[in-house]
Amino acid sequence: MPAFSLDTVQTAWCGELRDLARDRLRPVAEGGAPGRLNRPLIAALGELGLLKRLFASGSLELCLLRESLAYGCTEAETALALQGLGASPVLRAGTAAQRARWLPEVVAGRAVAAFALSEPGAGSDAAALALEAVPEGRGWRLNGEKCWISNAPEADFYSVFARTTAGAGARGVTAFLVPADRPGLTGTPLDMLSPHPIGALAFDGVPVTEDDMLGERDRGFGVAMDTLNRFRPSVGAFAVGMAQAALDAALEHTASRTAFGGPLKDLQSVAHTVAEMATRTEAARLMVYAAACAHDEGQDGVPRRAAMAKLLATETAQYVVDAAVQLHGARALQRGHLLEHLYREVRAPRIYEGASEVQRTIVAKELYARHARAEEGTG
Template sequence: MADQSYLSWPFLEDKHRELATTLRQWASDNLSNIDHSDVDNACKDLVAKLGTAGWANHSAIDPTDASSRLDVRSLCLLRETLAYHDGLADFSFAMQGLGTGAISLFGSDAQKAEWLPKTRSGQAIAAFALTEPSSGSDVANSTMTATEDGDHFILNGEKTWISNGGIADVYTLFARTGEAPGARGLSAFVIPAGLEGFEVAERLETIAPHPLALLRFTNCRVPKSCLLGERGQGFKIAMSVLDVFRTTVAAAALGFARRALDEALVRVTSRKIQGAPLFDLQMVQGHIADMALDVDAAALLIYRAAWAKDSGAPRVSREAAMAKLFSTEQAQIIIDKAVQLHGGDGVRHGEMVEQLYRDIRALRIYEGASDVQKIIIARQTLTAFES
């Protein structure tokens, strides 16, 4: 990463600067030759590697330390740096956090003790099962059911587009327990893999390969000890988790954008046209200026939102939505410009900017699509105006 000046911004503390410096060197040494041809094994290896190196410790609280908490700025720095070096490395780290975020925030002591040491050490892989075939952004429309039956719940329904589906050891899952209509009738559960009635019905392929699956539950019995938080709290739990991790999606997009800018700078300073570097062309300088401006603007929004959450703000829905919307949308534009500046090489399979072009697209959809972020921002802005 050529530009590190943002690390001196007042949003960050010395511990964050030290983390970023150490992580950057580790990533350079360990993430240069990741084999993406088998994404399942690549992600398993990456989770183990992140756990062994201690980076996965940041993905969840330490259940043995009462003062431990999720530090959003650290999460953002980790995702930004990992994404800069390798998209699957970022994905593997992110899912350890998202998959166990509800356990960190709402889990019982027993649930924390059972799962968090395993996911923090890379010995277990986590997943977050919220989306259904008929409900993506509209979480309140979820139809999967958890019916009480003595000391158990019986799960029936499907979850789709589940990251780490098929390779995860533990799933945070949301199902309708029926306390009330809509959002108030959802509950959260901690579900181990391998239960009878729980199957990976389909593996899903995307333009940037990741382990994704459709999960099906058919009369799957789980003990009541799997209930996460209180009954009917599922929507609140899901939104609280997203309130923490949505900003980190923006940070991953920023990592992709920074890499695209650096790749573009290498290209335009080394490639010549009519005997002079491409960079000497005024229009190329204009592209580079736009890219640099968008990178810094995205970083400001991201670390403002992360700082606000770490400073004790109960919710940062507006700030996180702004960070995610701007960063993911502008990263797409930055990467597209980098592809254009690379000419034919920019669309050659295996080139870094071509990989970035495929990697960035999903970030504008998951954890709240861009249009949903606009709705959140508009509603929060109106609420602030009316108050």
């Protein structure tokens, strides 16, 4: 499928998802408490088959799913995405026993997963992880902290990345599946600008063995990056869904709102702003789809394309939502207004799963590496 065009089946599916998010999922989301895990919402995602679709989908389908849900209910989109992020290391690197134990529960919406990578001193620099795995008998004891972990401390299990070889950078990290009831593991909720739970985890001699490893010893950083490379374009899709919702709200408002003797849309400054919002949103959407297709087809440069897609889409969504607020004026800042909600939601994606500055670094490194290879080839 060309990256710039959806077929009729895909377009219809996206419309169905938008309706589902608005009519079935948003009421459940609104019944939850801000900053707390909404288990009924996660259960609804399982009952509707969306979590099953999440794990069975390619990167493009994942992007369409996240973009469509984000348009109708950002809370449902986030709940679904966090299940995918937390459980993908199990799906992609777990043993048969690990997958059999946890994945059916995740897909059904009965078990909640979390991706535990960031630390107080290792956010953007993920290779600087300090959570230590101290050898003991046939296993290890985990000691240290994780911070800014979505779904913590209420998740049922965590995909945890710990240092098993000191001084080895990215080559000394191992991934472990750690159930929440493992002795020595405690958590604290953080009061964040987010409707979903985010917390800190403390590991005080938490026991793990080879049976808990996700993949091979000292190869866990690759598990983390493989997960992030798949999800980064879809973070962009989440941003595009929010941008489209803000753009549509701005179109409706400026077409019906009267000021200075006529509708706002007749003011050139307003019309040009809306045109800019639409152009940037469509450009971001196309880059997200292209990055997703590149991932599905195994093309070269997937990390660069994923980084570009996340960077452009999240920065675009910030601009579009802000512009929509400006066009609406004070009403958009009232608690409960769609744009007030989007204004709070749109900020975090520019930071998590690699801040915009990290995405720029990834892009630049690959560009200069390609340039160096080309120079060597002509030399």
